[in-house]
Amino acid sequence: MRPADTPITRYGARRADLEAILGDWREPRFRAEQVWAGLYGARLPLDAITTLPRPLRDALAETLPEALHAATVLTAADEMTTKWLWRTRRDGTEVETVLMRSERRATACVSSQAGCAMGCTFCATGQAGLDRHLDTGEIVEQVLRAQHACPQRVSNVVFMGMGEPLANYGPVWAAIERLHGDLGLSARQITVSTVGVVPGMRRLATEALPVTLAVSLHAPDDALRSTLVPLNHRYPIAEVLDAAAEVAAANGRRVTFEYAVIHGVNDGLDHAGALGALLGAWPGVGGAHVNLIPLNPTTGFSGRAPSPARVRAFAERAARPGVTVTVRRNRGVDIDAACGQLRARARAETG
Ligand code: SF4
Numbered sequence: 001m002r003p004a005d006t007p008i009t010r011y012g013a014r015r016a017d018l019e020a021i022l023g024d025w026r027e028p029r030f031r032a033e034q035v036w037a038g039l040y041g042a043r044l045p046l047d048a049i050t051t052l053p054r055p056l057r058d059a060l061a062e063t064l065p066e067a068l069h070a071a072t073v074l075t076a077a078d079e080m081t082t083k084w085l086w087r088t089r090r091d092g093t094e095v096e097t098v099l100m101r102s103e104r105r106a107t108a109c110v111s112s113q114a115g116c117a118m119g120c121t122f123c124a125t126g127q128a129g130l131d132r133h134l135d136t137g138e139i140v141e142q143v144l145r146a147q148h149a150c151p152q153r154v155s156n157v158v159f160m161g162m163g164e165p166l167a168n169y170g171p172v173w174a175a176i177e178r179l180h181g182d183l184g185l186s187a188r189q190i191t192v193s194t195v196g197v198v199p200g201m202r203r204l205a206t207e208a209l210p211v212t213l214a215v216s217l218h219a220p221d222d223a224l225r226s227t228l229v230p231l232n233h234r235y236p237i238a239e240v241l242d243a244a245a246e247v248a249a250a251n252g253r254r255v256t257f258e259y260a261v262i263h264g265v266n267d268g269l270d271h272a273g274a275l276g277a278l279l280g281a282w283p284g285v286g287g288a289h290v291n292l293i294p295l296n297p298t299t300g301f302s303g304r305a306p307s308p309a310r311v312r313a314f315a316e317r318a319a320r321p322g323v324t325v326t327v328r329r330n331r332g333v334d335i336d337a338a339c340g341q342l343r344a345r346a347r348a349e350t351g
Pocket residue numbers: 116117118119120123124125126127161162163164195339
């Protein structure tokens with residue numbers, strides 16, 4: 001059920017909503033299929049669905065407005081990364097989406113909340129707090145609006161933008177079901193990233209769609225992790241790893257562990273060794289994949305990324321049987337592509 005205070009928007013409308021609107025207008029029955037196939041099958045903007053008469057496109061645009069207004073759009077110098085700062089139609093709150101392209105894939109990194117209540121110390125979004133949860137239409141729309149600007153098919157969606165997706169479980173899961181059912185993304189092309197909301201992880205283990213789970217770990221022990229991720233006080237590492245193993249056992253997918261590498265904080269070879277030992281002993285199906293993310297510069301947090309050589313040494317020390325380690329290239333640093341940074345900058349500029 002849609003919450004009573006949520007207006008129907010273009011991508012929040014379900015097929016039944018569309019059929020009801022077109023029925024009221026006495027349009028032929030095949031129109032609903034045409035609209036649906038255009039919006040989701042061909043992934044076209046409404047205005048580009050030329051099988052629909054112009055007056056009908058205009059009427060639909062008015063009745064089913066987009067939920068997001070593009071306040072800022074930035075494209076990196078290599079044109080492979082684009083970032084949007086959206087203002088929502090509902091209340092003007094701001095959210096971000098990033099599109100990352102390569103020859104093989106195009107990935108939309110979407111926000112699940114406006115802001116975030118988790119308060120991770122190194123994260124621009126966490127510093128600003130939570131405005132509100134996004135609704136399903138606002139999440140689905142981020143993917144489609146990114147698609148409209150993308151010359152190739154958006155093949156992957158990652159819930160790694162603003163917000164903690166498992167703290168907004170219902171709308172996020174409904175969006176995943178629509179990305180799968182309406183846009184035809186396979187579950188394995190959808191990644192849900194959590195900072196360790198254990199009840200949400202356990203719920204994920206019961207779902208039929210085997211989405212990929214990414215866990216933001218950032219430290220190999222509770223004392224250090226609690227200084228970076230306050231939620232660790234509530235759900236310590238052992239519980240988070242336990243829930244991650246439950247998800248892996250349920251869906252057979254390898255879990256990724258994200259590790260933001262911060263110079264002088266969590267980047268020592270002792271940390272690397274402890275991380276390797278921790279995950280080497282983790283019983284999850286398929287072993288652990290560690291993704292090292294050299295910290296993106298963030299206003300309000302003095303930490304910085306270690307040198308590439310130090311990150312490489314960290315990766316070598318952490319790797320072992322059952323633990324593969326990769327280093328993620330920071331993309332779009334020139335356009336503030338890390339989570340929450342564009343919004344933080346916009347807020348600073350508007351005072
Ligand atoms: S890192 Fe993720 S979970 Fe932590 S504050 Fe930022 S958006 Fe929230």
